[in-house]
Amino acid sequence: MDGAPRQAEVSRLMILDVDLHHQQGGFTLQTRFQSDGRLTALFGPSGSGKTTLVNIIGGLINPDEGHVRVKERVLVDTRQGILVPKHRRRIGYVFQEARLFPHLTVKQNLLFGRWFSPRRERSADFAAIVDLLGIGHLLTRWSSGLSGGERQRVAIGRALLSDPHLLLLDEPLASLDEERKTEIYPYIERLRDEGNVPMVLVSHSVPEIARLATSIVVLNNGQVTASGPASDILRHTKFFPQSGPIEAGALVETRVLRHEEPYGLTVLQAAAGTLTVARLDLPVDAPVRVRLRARDIILSLSPPEGLSALNVLPGLIAAMEEGERGSIDVTLDCGGDSIVASLTRKSVERLGLRPGLPVQAIIKSIAFDREALGSARAGNM
Amino acid sequence: MTEWLSPEEWTAIRLSLKVALVAMAASLIPGIAAAYALERGRFWGRQALDVFVHLPLVLPPVVVGYALLISFGRRGPIGAFLAENFGIVFSFHWTGAALACAIMGFPLLVRAIRLSLETVDRKLEDAAGTLGAHPVWVFCVVTLPLILPGIIAGMVLSFAKAMGEFGATITFVSNIPGETQTIPTAIYTYTQVPGGEGGALRLTLVSVAISIAALWISEWMARRVRRRFLA
Numbered sequence: 001m002d003g004a005p006r007q008a009e010v011s012r013l014m015i016l017d018v019d020l021h022h023q024q025g026g027f028t029l030q031t032r033f034q035s036d037g038r039l040t041a042l043f044g045p046s047g048s049g050k051t052t053l054v055n056i057i058g059g060l061i062n063p064d065e066g067h068v069r070v071k072e073r074v075l076v077d078t079r080q081g082i083l084v085p086k087h088r089r090r091i092g093y094v095f096q097e098a099r100l101f102p103h104l105t106v107k108q109n110l111l112f113g114r115w116f117s118p119r120r121e122r123s124a125d126f127a128a129i130v131d132l133l134g135i136g137h138l139l140t141r142w143s144s145g146l147s148g149g150e151r152q153r154v155a156i157g158r159a160l161l162s163d164p165h166l167l168l169l170d171e172p173l174a175s176l177d178e179e180r181k182t183e184i185y186p187y188i189e190r191l192r193d194e195g196n197v198p199m200v201l202v203s204h205s206v207p208e209i210a211r212l213a214t215s216i217v218v219l220n221n222g223q224v225t226a227s228g229p230a231s232d233i234l235r236h237t238k239f240f241p242q243s244g245p246i247e248a249g250a251l252v253e254t255r256v257l258r259h260e261e262p263y264g265l266t267v268l269q270a271a272a273g274t275l276t277v278a279r280l281d282l283p284v285d286a287p288v289r290v291r292l293r294a295r296d297i298i299l300s301l302s303p304p305e306g307l308s309a310l311n312v313l314p315g316l317i318a319a320m321e322e323g324e325r326g327s328i329d330v331t332l333d334c335g336g337d338s339i340v341a342s343l344t345r346k347s348v349e350r351l352g353l354r355p356g357l358p359v360q361a362i363i364k365s366i367a368f369d370r371e372a373l374g375s376a377r378a379g380n381m
Numbered sequence: 382m383t384e385w386l387s388p389e390e391w392t393a394i395r396l397s398l399k400v401a402l403v404a405m406a407a408s409l410i411p412g413i414a415a416a417y418a419l420e421r422g423r424f425w426g427r428q429a430l431d432v433f434v435h436l437p438l439v440l441p442p443v444v445v446g447y448a449l450l451i452s453f454g455r456r457g458p459i460g461a462f463l464a465e466n467f468g469i470v471f472s473f474h475w476t477g478a479a480l481a482c483a484i485m486g487f488p489l490l491v492r493a494i495r496l497s498l499e500t501v502d503r504k505l506e507d508a509a510g511t512l513g514a515h516p517v518w519v520f521c522v523v524t525l526p527l528i529l530p531g532i533i534a535g536m537v538l539s540f541a542k543a544m545g546e547f548g549a550t551i552t553f554v555s556n557i558p559g560e561t562q563t564i565p566t567a568i569y570t571y572t573q574v575p576g577g578e579g580g581a582l583r584l585t586l587v588s589v590a591i592s593i594a595a596l597w598i599s600e601w602m603a604r605r606v607r608r609r610f611l612a
Contacts, residue, residue, distance in 0.1 A: 058511055059510070059511070060507055060510075060511075085510075086507075086510040086511050087510045087511070087512075087513050087514055087515050087516070087519075088513075089511070090513070091511060092511065092512075093508070093511040095504070095508060097504070099502075099504055099505055099507075099508040101505060101508075101509070101523060102505075102527075103523075103526040103527060112509070112512050112514075113512035113513050115514075116512060116513035116514050116515070116518065117513050158512065159511075159512070162511075162512045162513050
C-alpha cells in the first residue's frame with residue numbers, strides 16, 4: 001500500500017497538516033497527512049488511533065513528537081517547543097457522548113463558548129445556527145431531558161458558536177440508531193455545503209463517509225494507509241479491508257434530469273449516461289451524489305439485451321489491480337467518472353479483460369440505497 | 382420565649398451560632414482548595430497533607446486544643462505573631478473557639494467535597510476547555526456548580542461539628558460565660574452545679590432543634606440543586 005500522503009496543490013489553503021509520532025501504552029500512532037477538504041473523514045476500524053489523533057488535534061493529548069497545523073496556524077510543534085493549550089486552539093470538538101453541561105440550559109450550553117471567545121472574533125450567528133440545527137424549540141430546556149439526537153445537535157451548535165477554526169466530530173453519531181443518524185446527516189451536509197467551518201469527522205462507517213466526506217484519511221493500526229479526495233479513496237476496495245470488498249465503491253456526482261412520474265422513477269444524469277433510480281423528492285437539476293458499490297457492478301463486453309436492469313454505462317477499462325481475497329478491482333473510465341467493479345479472477349480471464357478494452361457496466365437500480373443517495377435531503381426516498 | 386431561657390443561656394446560644402457560622406464560613410475556601418489539591422493534585426507532600434488534614438478526626442480533641450494553645454496562644458509563636466502584627470487574638474477569645482471548631486470540622490468538610498469531586502465527569506471539563514475556557518474558568522463555571530451538593534453537605538457537617546465541639550474549645554479558650562462559653566460547655570457547667578438540670582435540659586433541646594434545622598436546610602438546598610440538574 002502507498003504509505004506516502006498525496007501532495008495537494010500548493011496554492012490552496014491547507015486546512016489540516018499533521019505529522020505525528022505518539023506512543024500510548026503498546027500503541028504507536030505514526031501519522032502524516034494533509035487535507036484541504038471541507039469535510040475530512042478519518043476512517044479506520046476501532047483501535048486504529050482515530051480518537052487519539054483527534055484528541056491530539058483538539059489539545060486533549062500532548063503528542064510525543066511532531067506538528068499539527070490548522071489553516072497554517074501552528075498548534076503543536078515539538079521541535080520548536082510550541083504547544084498551544086486547548087482553550088486557545090479555537091477548535092470545536094463534538095464528542096461521541098455530547099458532553100452537554102448538566103447544570104446549564106440548552107441556551108446556556110450553546111452560548112458557553114461565546115463567553116470565552118474574543119469579542120472581535122465572534123461571527124457565528126446564533127439564530128442562524130439554531131435554525132440550521134433545528135433546535136430552536138429546545139433552548140429553555142435542561143440538557144438532561146433531551147433525546148440522543150437532540151443532544152448531539154446541541155453539541156454541534158455549542159461547538160460552532162465558539163467560532164472555531166476547525167470542527168472535530170468524533171463519531172458523533174455512533175451512539176445513535178439508524179433513524180437518529182438519518183435525522184442528523186442532513187444537518188452535517190448543510191454545514192459542509194453552506195457553513196464556513198471545515199470539519200474533521202471520525203467514522204468507521206463506509207456509508208457515512210461516502211455520504212459526507214470530501215476528503216478521506218484511512219487509518220490502520222496507527223498509520224495512514226491512504227489519504228486524498230473522497231472520490232479517489234472510495235474507489236479502492238483494498239483500503240477497506242475490515243469491511244470487505246462489498247463496501248467499497250465509486251462516488252459519482254450526478255444531477256436530476258427528469259422524473260418519470262407514472263413509474264415512480266427519477267432519471268439522473270452522470271457523465272457517461274443516465275441512471276434511473278426510485279423517485280427522489282428533489283427538484284430537476286439538483287445535485288445528487290451516488291455511490292456505486294463495486295460488488296453491484298457487472299461487466300459485459302457487448303451492450304446487454306433482454307435484461308431487467310435499467311442502468312448501463314459504457315466505459316473503457318482504465319486499470320486493473322489486485323483487490324481483497326484474490327478478487328480483481330477493475331476501474332472503468334465512464335466519460336470521466338471512475339467506476340470500480342470487483343470481479344473474480346475467473347471472470348476476468350474468461351472475458352479476456354485488459355486495460356483499454358471497451359465494456360458495459362451494468363448497475364441494478366436497487367443498488368442505490370438510502371445511504372448512497374448522498375446530498376438528497378432526508379425525506380421521501 | 383425569653384422567659385423560658387435565662388439571659389446566660391441566650392448568650393451561650395447566640396455565641397454558639399456565631400462561632401459555628403464563622404468557623405464554617407472561614408473553612409469553606411481552604412476546604413475546597415484542600416479537597417481539590419488532594420483529589421486532583423500531583424505534588425510532592427500530598428500524602429503528608431492528607432494525613433495533616435485528617436489529624437483532627439483521629440486525635441483526641443483535648444490534644445488538638447492543647448496544640449492550639451501552645452501555637453496560637455498569646456505566647457505561642459503563631460499567636461504572638463498575629464497579635465503583634467494584625468491585632469488578631471485567639472486565646473480566651475470567641476475567635477479562638479471559632480478557630481478550634483473550624484479545625485475540628487475541617488476533615489469532615491474536605492471529605493465531603495472530595496467525594497463529590499471524585500464523581501465529577503472530567504470529560505465535561507475537557508469539553509469546557511475546547512470551548513475556550515481557561516482552567517480557572519472551567520473550575521468556576523463547570524466544576525464548582527457540579528460539586529455544589531458536596532459543598533453543601535460538607536458545610537452542614539462542619540457546622541454541626543462546630544455546634545457540638547467541646548474538648549478542643551474548652552482546652553484552648555476555656556469556658557468563659559459571654560466570651561467563649563458555647564452550648565456544649567454551658568451544658569457541662571450546668572451539670573457541675575446543684576440545680577442546673579433545668580438549664581442543661583433546655584440547652585439540650587435547643588441543641589437538638591438547631592441540628593434538625595441545619596439538616597433540614599441542607600436537604601432542601603441539595604434537593605433544589607439536584608432538581609436543577611435533572612429537570
